[in-house]
Amino acid sequence: MVAAQQSAPSPNRARPPDGRRRYESLTREHGFEAMRVEGALPPELRGTLYRNGPSLTSLFGVDYTHPFEADGAISAVRIAGGRAEGALRLIESEGLREERAAGRMLYGLRLPWRHRILNALRGRRKNAANTSVLRWQERLFALFEVDLATEFDPETLTTIGATDFGGVVPSAMSAHPHAVASLNTQFHFGARYSRESFIDLFELPTRGPARRLASVPLKAPVMLHDFIATERHLVFFVSPARVRVLRALLQLGHLEQLFAWRPELGTEIVVVPLNDLDRPRRFTVDPFFQFHFANAFERGDGTIAVDYVRYPDLGILRALGQQAEVTVQSRLHRAIVDPARESFETRALLGESCEFPQVDPRRAGARWRYTWMQAPGPPQAILRLDHEDGTEDRWSLPATRWASEPVVVPRPGSTREGDAHVLTLIYDAETHQSGVSVLDAMNLAAGPVATAWFDHHIPTTYHGVWVPRDAG
Numbered sequence: 265m266v267a268a269q270q271s272a273p274s275p276n277r278a279r280p281p282d283g284r285r286r287y288e289s290l291t292r293e294h295g296f297e298a299m300r301v302e303g304a305l306p307p308e309l310r311g312t313l314y315r316n317g318p319s320l321t322s323l324f325g326v327d328y329t330h331p332f333e334a335d336g337a338i339s340a341v342r343i344a345g346g347r348a349e350g351a352l353r354l355i356e357s358e359g360l361r362e363e364r365a366a367g368r369m370l371y372g373l374r375l376p377w378r379h380r381i382l383n384a385l386r387g388r389r390k391n392a393a394n395t396s397v398l399r400w401q402e403r404l405f406a407l408f409e410v411d412l413a414t415e416f417d418p419e420t421l422t423t424i425g426a427t428d429f430g431g432v433v434p435s436a437m438s439a440h441p442h443a444v445a446s447l448n449t450q451f452h453f454g455a456r457y458s459r460e461s462f463i464d465l466f467e468l469p470t471r472g473p474a475r476r477l478a479s480v481p482l483k484a485p486v487m488l489h490d491f492i493a494t495e496r497h498l499v500f501f502v503s504p505a506r507v508r509v510l511r512a513l514l515q516l517g518h519l520e521q522l523f524a525w526r527p528e529l530g531t532e533i534v535v536v537p538l539n540d541l542d543r544p545r546r547f548t549v550d551p552f553f554q555f556h557f558a559n560a561f562e563r564g565d566g567t568i569a570v571d572y573v574r575y576p577d578l579g580i581l582r583a584l585g586q587q588a589e590v591t592v593q594s595r596l597h598r599a600i601v602d603p604a605r606e607s608f609e610t611r612a613l614l615g616e617s618c619e620f621p622q623v624d625p626r627r628a629g630a631r632w633r634y635t636w637m638q639a640p641g642p643p644q645a646i647l648r649l650d651h652e653d654g655t656e657d658r659w660s661l662p663a664t665r666w667a668s669e670p671v672v673v674p675r676p677g678s679t680r681e682g683d684a685h686v687l688t689l690i691y692d693a694e695t696h697q698s699g700v701s702v703l704d705a706m707n708l709a710a711g712p713v714a715t716a717w718f719d720h721h722i723p724t725t726y727h728g729v730w731v732p733r734d735a736g
């Protein structure tokens with residue numbers, strides 16, 4: 265199906281130096297098609313990379329106020345036998361279907377104020393499903409921070425529909441599940457805003473049904489994007505990014521105006537023991553904001569080491585809204601959290617900005633050695649930090665290319681941390697095409713061993729998952 269309301273970009277259009285065309289709406293949806301491969305795809309790499317991101321910047325000629333409002337699309341790159349096939353398809357949310365049937369925008373902050381208030385009064389909103397992908401029991405779901413997960417078909421990428429997992433999810437499932445490898449399970453959360461606000465905690469086990477673990481009261485409605493899990497705790501850093509409730513209810517202004525940065529309130533550290541879910545430890549520290557966590561582990565003395573990307577404030581939200589090159593400071597940090605003594609010590613691990621930190625999934629929730637991340641540059645880079653010896657390994661992209669989150673794919677049959685490939689969806693501004701680059705996880709500096717190219721661009725993506733082909 266073609267996104268007919270979008271105008272196709274001219275291939276002869278001059279390339280702006282900042283690569284902003286990577287934010288443009290998708291121009292074509294399609295099922296799996298052969299991709300052009302540069303280099304040699306490793307023969308042992310068999311599976312599919314699914315990624316999600318805001319993929320329509322406008323609808324029927326009306327621009328969204330922020331990419332967080334834009335309709336999501338799933339891109340998929342299937343690799344086997346040294347060949348690659350790619351697919352791209354919009355998430356057909358109920359809201360988008362209604363809008364297409366009506367031939368006009370029905371939701372969002374761009375509507376005339378009467379429509380927005382009517383939507384607010386009726387509790388109507390669109391689940392844009394545009395942020396990440398959850399894999400659970402061979403099912404795949406597009407995630408959106410403030411609504412239910414939307415299931416899609418792994419083969420056709422067609423939308424199956426939103427789900428509350430049989431009544432388990434009362435309101436929303438955030439964009440960031442976290443596995444604990446040794447527990448063979450995934451944990452997840454959703455922020456619920458009502459007269460009182462809560463963090464709903466969920467478990468998505470490898471076998472058996474999803475279940476709700478507990479609901480932790482929040483002091484106020486806040487933007488809460490991510491958390492982290494260890495073998496014994498779930499850890500939240502609740503930044504003072506308050507939801508402006510009245511503005512949100514009345515849907516006034518641009519998306520970033522729905523939040524207020526209240527540094528005087530500090531950041532609340534919430535540590536939920538897995539064996540005592542109703543008795544979280546919580547205390548407040550100096551204010552900071554974070555989008556993403558890398559990993560965490562129990563240090564054995566009652567303290568927890570937590571790696572996360574720290575921002576001084578909420579400025580990142582405006583930068584993302586302007587689709588500007590992100591120049592805000594985002595530093596990988598390690599915090600030592602002592603829930604019993606209510607202490608929080610934190611230090612920067614890198615002197616440059618980064619985002620989308622990832623670890624070898626076999627080390628999720630346990631002590632680990634390597635963290636992979638994207639550095640915004642310029643030039644953009646994928647880098648690996650060795651926590652043991654402090655060394656860095658880096659692939660710097662050419663000035664005309666942009667990277668995305670590095671996805672770590674363990675080599676089949678191996679057990680050693682870092683014995684893996686790293687896959688990243690890249691954008692080439694000269695050709696206005698996107699592709700998936702495959703790197704040796706322990707030798708990024710050598711550059712990609714292969715890149716599989718779409719014949720078009722993939723609008724910027726945030727997060728994704730790798731599904732091994734022989735997974736059972």
Ligand SMILES: [Fe+2]
Binds near residue numbers: 439489555556726727
């Ligand atoms: Fe995220």
